[in-house]
Amino acid sequence: MEGKGVLIGTAVVVSHLASAYLSFPIYRHPADESPQLHPFSPTVSLIRQRVENALGHPVNHVLIQHYRNGADYISEHSDKTIDVVRGSKIVNVSLGAQRVMTLRTKKDVQAEAPSTQRSYQRIPLPHNSMFVLGLETNAKWLHAIRTDKRPEKTKSDAERFENGERISLTFRNIGTFLSADQARIYGQGAKGKTKEGARPVVRGGSDAEKLIVAFGNENHQSDFDWDENYGEGSDVLHFSPAINA
Numbered sequence: 430m431e432g433k434g435v436l437i438g439t440a441v442v443v444s445h446l447a448s449a450y451l452s453f454p455i456y457r458h459p460a461d462e463s464p465q466l467h468p469f470s471p472t473v474s475l476i477r478q479r480v481e482n483a484l485g486h487p488v489n490h491v492l493i494q495h496y497r498n499g500a501d502y503i504s505e506h507s508d509k510t511i512d513v514v515r516g517s518k519i520v521n522v523s524l525g526a527q528r529v530m531t532l533r534t535k536k537d538v539q540a541e542a543p544s545t546q547r548s549y550q551r552i553p554l555p556h557n558s559m560f561v562l563g564l565e566t567n568a569k570w571l572h573a574i575r576t577d578k579r580p581e582k583t584k585s586d587a588e589r590f591e592n593g594e595r596i597s598l599t600f601r602n603i604g605t606f607l608s609a610d611q612a613r614i615y616g617q618g619a620k621g622k623t624k625e626g627a628r629p630v631v632r633g634g635s636d637a638e639k640l641i642v643a644f645g646n647e648n649h650q651s652d653f654d655w656d657e658n659y660g661e662g663s664d665v666l667h668f669s670p671a672i673n674a
């Protein structure tokens with residue numbers, strides 16, 4: 430699917446708050462497969478605490494991504510917010526080599542007023558930094574970590590740090606949950622909004638196609654209407670590769 434976030438990298442780890450495994454948060458976005466969930470490690474828990482202090486709200490989910498060198502990237506996208514608690518913030522913690530987060534306003538601003546240029550920003554992400562993405566910014570802007578193919582000798586010390594390897598930890602406050610056996614789903618992004626109202630998860634089919642369309646809308650529409658696209662909820666957990674191709 431065009432416009433989805435694609436990360437070309439080695440390791441992807443997802444951690445969550447292990448509240449006795451009664452249920453756990455899930456973050457749905459267009460991907461061929463959802464990585465397995467693990468409880469927060471002690472180190473990630475420490476980082477999570479710092480993130481929560483900075484944000485003033487909890488985060489219960491982290492996606493950890495490894496960029497081996499400047500060739501690894503994540504393509505331009507808006508984060509998919511069906512499962513992100515409305516009004517919360519998303520945080521990218523950066524460790525290792527400095528890379529640049531690029532932000533660009535969505536294309537539709539130009540369609541409405543062809544003379545307007547799309548705005549563009551470059552934000553360096555140094556080692557040990559936190560990048561806070563508010564949901565209003567996420568609605569108006571796409572973000573990416575582009576490849577950096579400059580010769581090594583032209584890079585700064587910060588960019589060459591840790592041999593060019595970078596680890597990002599993307600923390601989110603997730604409002605959609607799976608039952609411990611992963612058979613049922615409930616919460617903000619599901620059809621059943623309460624634990625008691627949890628319903629069986631759905632694989633593929635027309636509901637998956639509908640969700641993929643909504644994800645596409647979120648990448649393309651500056652005035653993305655959350656209620657219209659996501660309000661009803663979706664119980665889709667896996668997108669079949671055929672739909673996601």
Ligand SMILES: O=C(O)CCC(=O)C(=O)O
Binds near residue numbers: 492574
């Ligand atoms: O690696 C990063 O800091 C960005 C990751 C990102 O945008 C995402 O996972 O949605």
Ligand SMILES: [Fe+2]
Binds near residue numbers: 434506507508572
């Ligand atoms: Fe993102």
